[in-house]
Amino acid sequence: MAILKSVFVLLLVIFTSWEVVSSEFENENISEFVTKDEMNKVLELVKLQDQKLSELKTEMKRKHLKLDRFVKRVADLEVRVLKQSRELEKIGAHDEIENERLRGIETKLQRTSDSKKDIFANFTFNAANNRAGNREDDPEHTIIEGGTAGNEIKQRIVATSHNQRRAIQAQVAFSAYLSYFQEHLGIHQTVKFDKIITNDGNAYNAVTGIFTVPVTGTYVFIFYINSSNSIVEVRLIADNSIIASGTSRPYEFNQSKDVQGGGTVVLHLNQGVSVWIENARADSAIYSNDVDRWVTFSGFLLY
CATH class of the missing domain: 2.60.120.40 (Jelly Rolls)
Incomplete structure (x- = not known):
């Protein structure tokens, strides 16, 4: 019985000593950490940093989308410029063909005009010669009076008109x-x-x-x-x-x-x-x- 009492007393002393030590240890650890206000400040700072990080991610995503749209627009513009260059080449080739045709038409018209001038000059020269000749001695004058030379002139005029029509026909x-x-x-x-x-x-x-x-x-x-x-x-x-x-x-x-x-x-x-x-x-x-x-x-x- 005495032994049991001794053991109980020993255990009680050990337990009491442990509580005192543990309490001192806790007080010592608490003194080593920050206060509650400081802890709240740290948490608030962490929260702000998280918010900024989220905003930066959102901004980066927005810039990526904007960059993608810009790249696509540049590609579309390049395609458009290429198409316009091809159209300009076609228009240039077409203009050259039209200019060549116009030069050909101008040449034909000039030839027709020159031919008409030559015929008119011949008519004027023959008429002057006939007027200058003697009515009695010049048989051609008698022919003009009789109408044969006049018919020849009319035939030449008809032939000239026909040639002009043929020239125009070739152009239409x-x-x-x-x-x-x-x-x-x-x-x-x-x-x-x-x-x-x-x-x-x-x-x-x-x-x-x-x-x-x-x-x-x-x-x-x-x-x-x-x-x-x-x-x-x-x-x-x-x-x-x-x-x-x-x-x-x-x-x-x-x-x-x-x-x-x-x-x-x-x-x-x-x-x-x-x-x-x-x-x-x-x-x-x-x-x-x-x-x-x-x-x-x-x-x-x-x-």
Whole structure:
């Protein structure tokens, strides 16, 4: 019994000593750390740093998106510049061709003018000689009075006029085609054959689709249309009157089953008359391109 008491007392002393030591240790550790206010300040600083980090990430993401849009815009501009350069090259080549044709026309006109001047000079010289001769001694004077020389002059004038008409005829001819798929055409809408193959005399306007008669005469006009997605009806208009019609009526509306139609007409037209092809059916669609030139409009001076 005495032994048990001794053990109990020993344990009590040990436990009491441990509490005292532990309490002192805790007080000592607390004194080593920051205060609660300092801890709150640290936490607040951490929170602010987290917020700034989040804002920086958001700003960086926004700048990345802006940079991506800028890069895409630069790429689009490069493509646009390339297309414009190609268009400028085409326009330059087309202008050179038109200038060459214009020089040829000017040369022909100059030759015609020189020929006319030569004939007029010959006529003047012969008439002067006939007037200077004696009526009784000069038989040619008698011929003039009788009208034979006058008829010869008339024949020469007719021949000159015919040669001039032949020169003009060689200059009036055009042919153009539609280079793209044109759909939703309205009634009375002009079909603009935008690509020129031949335009001797520059009487056809690819922007308006209208041919303006440069000289009075008899003309031949030929036109073709093509469709696969709708029924198409067109008319050839001259001097604001319907002259001829053409149609394309696919049995089935399928792009692989194209139908081509058109017409040919011979007309006597006065100078200044306008000729064009117009659509006659609402919401029509005609198919053509730079390779498959199925939609064409041509004309030339016959005589």
